[in-house]
Amino acid sequence: MSTTLKRVHGYLAEFDSVKDLYHAAEHVRDAGYQRWDVHSPFPIHGMDDAMGNPRSKLPMLVFCGGITGTTVAFTLETITQTNFWSHIGLGFLQKIVETYPTVVQGKPTDIWTLPAFFPVMFELTILFSAFTTLFGLLALIGLPRWNHPLFVSKNFSKFSDDGFFVCIEARDPKFSQEGTKSLLEKAGGKNIELVEDEI
Amino acid sequence: MSHHVTFNDLPQGGEKFEPAKGGKLIGAFGLFGLLGLLASAFFFFKNTDTFAYSWLFAVFFCFTFVAGGCFWILLHSASNSSWGVVVRRIWENMANMVVPLAILASPLLIPAVNGPLYEWMGHHRTAAEHAAHADHPTTVKEALHHMAADNPHLHVLVTKFGYMNLNAWYIRFGLYFLVLWFIARTLRGKSLQQEQDGDIKHTIKARQFSCIVLLPYALAVTFAAYDWLVGLDYNWFSTMWGVYIFAGCAWASMAASILIVIWLRSLGYLQKVVTDEHYHLMGKLLFAFTVFWAYISFSQYFLIWYANITEETRFYLTRNTEGWREVSIFILLGHFIVPFLFLLSQQKKKNTTYIGLGCVWILFMHVVDMYWNVIPERGPSLGVGVVVPYAWVQDIAAFCAVFGAMGFLYLRGLAKYSLYPWRDPRLLESVNVVN
Numbered sequence: 001m002s003t004t005l006k007r008v009h010g011y012l013a014e015f016d017s018v019k020d021l022y023h024a025a026e027h028v029r030d031a032g033y034q035r036w037d038v039h040s041p042f043p044i045h046g047m048d049d050a051m052g053n054p055r056s057k058l059p060m061l062v063f064c065g066g067i068t069g070t071t072v073a074f075t076l077e078t079i080t081q082t083n084f085w086s087h088i089g090l091g092f093l094q095k096i097v098e099t100y101p102t103v104v105q106g107k108p109t110d111i112w113t114l115p116a117f118f119p120v121m122f123e124l125t126i127l128f129s130a131f132t133t134l135f136g137l138l139a140l141i142g143l144p145r146w147n148h149p150l151f152v153s154k155n156f157s158k159f160s161d162d163g164f165f166v167c168i169e170a171r172d173p174k175f176s177q178e179g180t181k182s183l184l185e186k187a188g189g190k191n192i193e194l195v196e197d198e199i
Numbered sequence: 200m201s202h203h204v205t206f207n208d209l210p211q212g213g214e215k216f217e218p219a220k221g222g223k224l225i226g227a228f229g230l231f232g233l234l235g236l237l238a239s240a241f242f243f244f245k246n247t248d249t250f251a252y253s254w255l256f257a258v259f260f261c262f263t264f265v266a267g268g269c270f271w272i273l274l275h276s277a278s279n280s281s282w283g284v285v286v287r288r289i290w291e292n293m294a295n296m297v298v299p300l301a302i303l304a305s306p307l308l309i310p311a312v313n314g315p316l317y318e319w320m321g322h323h324r325t326a327a328e329h330a331a332h333a334d335h336p337t338t339v340k341e342a343l344h345h346m347a348a349d350n351p352h353l354h355v356l357v358t359k360f361g362y363m364n365l366n367a368w369y370i371r372f373g374l375y376f377l378v379l380w381f382i383a384r385t386l387r388g389k390s391l392q393q394e395q396d397g398d399i400k401h402t403i404k405a406r407q408f409s410c411i412v413l414l415p416y417a418l419a420v421t422f423a424a425y426d427w428l429v430g431l432d433y434n435w436f437s438t439m440w441g442v443y444i445f446a447g448c449a450w451a452s453m454a455a456s457i458l459i460v461i462w463l464r465s466l467g468y469l470q471k472v473v474t475d476e477h478y479h480l481m482g483k484l485l486f487a488f489t490v491f492w493a494y495i496s497f498s499q500y501f502l503i504w505y506a507n508i509t510e511e512t513r514f515y516l517t518r519n520t521e522g523w524r525e526v527s528i529f530i531l532l533g534h535f536i537v538p539f540l541f542l543l544s545q546q547k548k549k550n551t552t553y554i555g556l557g558c559v560w561i562l563f564m565h566v567v568d569m570y571w572n573v574i575p576e577r578g579p580s581l582g583v584g585v586v587v588p589y590a591w592v593q594d595i596a597a598f599c600a601v602f603g604a605m606g607f608l609y610l611r612g613l614a615k616y617s618l619y620p621w622r623d624p625r626l627l628e629s630v631n632v633v634n
Contacts (some may be wrong), residue, residue, distance in 0.1 A: 046633065063543065
């Protein structure tokens with residue numbers, strides 16, 4: 001007999017088809033649950049609406065990342081290669097870094113040489129946006145992590161093949177041992193099990 | 200998500216547009232067109248030299264919409280898309296405006312009009328005269344070569360003779376309209392046949408046809424842009440030019456079609472078939488082409504600016520000095536940065552007020568872009584300084600004439616067929632599209 005302490009992770013219910021899963025998600029959404037998720041082998045169109053998910057914060061983060069990239073590139077290039085900062089009265093900035101205006105084909109070393117810097121501004125915008133997308137996404141979905149409590153369930157391994165699951169977590173304020181179970185039963189869930197996480 | 204639309208919700212026979220309902224806008228276009236045509240006739244006989252540039256600007260501006268409409272139906276059929284079925288008829292009608300456009304463009308065939316526009320034509324005509332009066336048989340090219348002995352600038356005309364000669368120019372002029380007319384007519388024809396029998400084979404045939412004519416289409420738009428705009432300065436060349444003009448075509452015609460959809464919906468049409476999703480999809484394409492245009496136009500500028508070759512830089516020297524410099528900077532801001540930031544947000548693309556205002560701005564910027572491409576050549580080419588005084592009045596007259604007439608005919612033409620292809624097999628897929 002095991003003596004390890006266990007914590008209830010939540011209820012896991014299995015559904016037969018995409019259709020059942022979709023309607024179950026609508027049920028759970030309408031019951032007002034916050035901390036729950038659906039698991040399916042493939043993406044399901046319209047599932048975001050069925051779950052009542054708000055729009056992701058990621059686009060806003062990516063926009064800020066992109067703007068940061070543009071600004072970094074602009075500052076880096078103008079501060080090292082032009083006299084732009086001296087012209088607008090911020091010459092001390094150019095004393096901090098070593099300014100070395102590069103004259104190419106008689107092009108000016110003021111703000112009007114900006115087109116030469118566009119490629120780098122463009123690239124850094126893309127680079128910073130891409131990084132923000134990747135790392136912002138990982139942060140928002142909570143990856144990477146060592147393990148997931150649902151892997152305890154033998155039945156759950158079907159999620160990557162032909163199983164459709166809803167899991168309502170115990171940390172949801174509306175969670176109750178009887179109420180949540182009966183909700184899942186009413187929504188048509190099968191093989192409902194209480195998943196426990198080893199601490 | 201709203202109710203899933205089925206065939207029972209849609210009227211049999213599609214929706215027919217009644218011009219009387221949109222009388223205000225149609226009347227305004229007609230009035231401006233008529234006044235513009237009268238003023239244009241006056242200026243045409245009074246100042247043929249300077250007015251030729253105004254007319255080219257106005258005709259080319261409208262050409263971009265025809266080419267753009269043609270591109271969107273081609274792309275839609277070739278890529279086997281379903282989302283745009285409900286707005287496809289708007290593009291089909293836009294592309295079919297090629298016939299009135301050809302009539303309005305025909306003054307460019309007159310030597311008194313294309314002579315002041317294209318200096319190379321003058322040299323070629325002189326060379327042809329020399330060749331005709333020569334003692335021994337001489338070709339035009341040989342005569343041109345002789346002339347180049349006194350005027351070294353003409354050497355480039357000798358080397359470009361294979362492409363840049365009068366006969367070829369006139370033949371190509373006709374070919375461009377013929378290609379666009381053939382594409383526009385065939386695709387709308389198939390779409391209309393489908394309304395008779397509802398057969399899917401028309402969709403499949405339209406796809407096969409589109410894949411084949413994409414190349415002739417691209418060549419027609421590219422070389423039309425070369426012949427009509429790059430030819431203004433025979434020394435200049437830029438391999439980016441065709442793509443640059445094409446990007447503007449697709450951009451402006453998409454903005455125009457969004458505005459037409461908004462207008463039709465405000466009159467009570469397309470209520471059940473067009474949803475927020477379509478505005479969003481079209482807004483996304485608009486955004487894509489904002490970036491594409493900026494990418495192409497910057498690439499063109501950048502290469503020329505850096506390479507610093509005399510023949511090439513002239514184009515930008517003209518446009519980066521005197522008053523044109525401010526216009527150039529304004530285009531950078533208004534043609535790229537403002538629409539880019541504006542179109543980033545999904546909410547703005549789905550809100551008809553916002554996207555409508557955005558599209559009006561985009562059309563305005565497209566006018567500025569086309570003006571900036573054609574008009575700076577006028578002063579230097581005619582040898583009257585940077586800007587011809589008061590010539591802007593003629594530009595407005597020509598613009599009103601061509602754009603007004605084209606808009607008037609287009610909007611009235613909407614009444615001829617159903618506003619959307621109502622028996623297209625993918626209609627419901629398009630109506631219920633979610634992205």
